[in-house]
Amino acid sequence: MAERLAPEKRHSFMHDGKKVFEWDQTLEEVNLYIPLPPGNVPTKLFYCKIQPQHIVVGIRGSDRTFLDHPLAASVKTDSSFWTLEDGxxxxxxxxxxxGQTWSSPFEGQGLLDPYAADLEQKRLMLQRFQEENPGFDFSQAQFTGSCPDPRTFMGGIR
Incomplete structure (x- = not known):
């Protein structure tokens, strides 16, 4: 069941025909996948600074940053982290x-279209129902109309 409620695919943000990042989300986290630039930069020089409402990705010792944006919503910095693997x-x-549904990881950047945002919210709501009611199968559940905000529906979760 959990596999069916996991993100089906990553959302891509393109700029000038190049993929800047991909992302997906669950009830508890947002995952960013940022392709590193080609070249001879040792991986130990890359860095990521995660703040409660901002993120910076760049190369140490350089004024070159790849991302320097406010986040779409607040994050827990003590539970957030980054890793490098395969470029x-x-x-x-x-x-x-x-339970908050993000329409994009970044404020004003790469927003999902309304249809995709609604699908994402419905998927997270199903994930929440499954988490709160283990043993019940919600895989065939369907929402009609707009999906309630999972933070306020039935008292919300934290």
Whole structure:
């Protein structure tokens, strides 16, 4: 069941025909996948600074940053982290408000279209119902109309 409620695919943000990052989310976290630039930069020089409402990704000793943006919502910095693997920086951002649906990781950048945002919210709501009611199968559940905000529906969760 959990596999069916996991993100089906990553959302991509493109700029000038190049992939800047991909992302997905669960009830508790937002995952960023940032392709590292090609070249001879040792991986130990890359850095990521995660603040409660801002993120910076760049190369140490250089004025070159790849991302320097406010986040769409607040994160828990003590539970957020980043790793490098196979030419990609994976940043796990722990949501401050569990269950909140993000339309994009960054404020004003790469927003999902309304249809995709609604699908994402419905998927997270199903994930929440499954988490709160283990043993019940919600895989065939469907929402009609707009999906309630999981933070306020039935008292919200944190």
């Amino acid at each position: 990609t920086m994976h940043v796990l951002l722990q949501k401050r408000d569990k």
